[in-house]
Amino acid sequence: MFPKPIQSAPAPARIAYKAALPVALVLWLLPLIAVALTSVRSAGDITAGNYWGWPTDFHLWENYTAIFENTPIGKYIWNSFRVTIPTVIGAVALSCMTGFALAVYRFRANLLVFFMFVAGNFVPFQILMVPVRDLTLQMGLYNSVTGLALFHIAFQTGFCTLFMRNFIRAMPFELIEAARVEGVSEFRIFWYVVLPLMRPAIAALAVLIFTFIWNDYFWALVLTQGADSQPITAGLYSLNGQWVAAWHLVSAGSIVAALPPVLMFFLMQRHFIAGLTLGAVK
Known part of the structure; x- marks a missing residue:
């Protein structure tokens, strides 16, 4: 087999x-x-x-x-950080709470709510291009870093919830029961018992989401325009000349754009591998 x-x-x-x-x-x-x-x-x-x-x-x-010196690549990189870091914090924070609720509490619609989070990952994102763009226009968030970050938080929370829920389900439930017997509140159980044990999973998920959002090109092109809000993936096109394609500058910009996720992975490599392999062996 x-x-x-x-x-x-x-x-x-x-x-x-x-x-x-x-x-x-x-x-x-x-x-x-x-x-x-x-x-x-x-x-x-x-x-x-x-x-x-x-x-x-x-x-x-x-x-x-x-x-x-000749292109606004510094502003594009700064925009990427402004989009990526809030997305990582928001998606991971929300998924920790939703994953805890779906993994620990037994209620009638538990499985249905979990399937709703998972189902969003199977919707082709190209289908959502026009509705999402119209929604950002109606909310006044089109062509803004805030709108792009909120969109990514909403879409990444489903995958993060799936990851966190399964991770928490693998924890010994006796730890939570023992805390409840001692009279500890549910919030303190989450904050002091469950969350410290989730650090490897949080590190692994943060690296994955950072890489996903930093390398996103489709939504950066659809929801933003110009150097004031576009991240580096969409801004690399501006490195081309007006009449001649400056591929040497585009290639140099691509190397610079690839450095942050690579550095992020190497800095978090130990925690990333631990989070992915935790529970694989007894």
């Missing part, structure tokens, strides 16, 4: 695996390598069609300096 570990496979299979792994890794990293090389090319290299060859001139400092 389960795949056999490669260590127990026959010798030819192990040799083929060791030979195919570096090839697969290079193929997977090839687009990233191409973007990294393009970010240090000169405009003349790209005009001459040198897309995949070794750069004739390295313009590392010039390209990365130009995107900050």
Whole structure:
């Protein structure tokens, strides 16, 4: 039923695996390598069609300096933080409370409410493009960081609730019962008993949501316009020239835009892996 570990496979299979792994890794990293090389090319290299060859001139400092001096990329990055950080805090905070309620309390509509949270994850987001845009226009939140952050909080809470509810259900219920016997209020049980045990799950969920929201392009393009509210994913298009595509600047901007989620993952790596694997083994 389960795949056999490669260590127990026959010798030819192990040799083929060791030979195919570096090839697969290079193929997977090839687009990233191409973007990294393009970010240090000169405009003349790209005009001459040198897309995949070794750069004739390295313009590392010039390209990365130009995107900050000649484009509003700093404002785009700041907008991304203004959208992503409130979304992570809001979605994780709401999901901790809803997950606790759905996991601990037994009421008649418990499963129905849980299915409503889960069902939202299966709706294709392209279908919601026009209604969501019209709703933000009616509420006066179109083309604003607040509107984009509120939208992401609303949509990410369903997935976060699914994650948190299942995590809390795996906890020993005897801890909550013991606290209730001692006369501890429900809020104090949540704050002092359950929430400290949820730290690995909160860290894992925060990394996932940070990455999802930071890399979002579709809703950033639909709900925002201009440098005052657009995040970095939608703002990268502004790095192009008016008449000629400045791919070296776009590539440099893409590398800069990818740094925050990468740093977030490495800073939270220990907690992230612990949150994903907690409960996997007894």
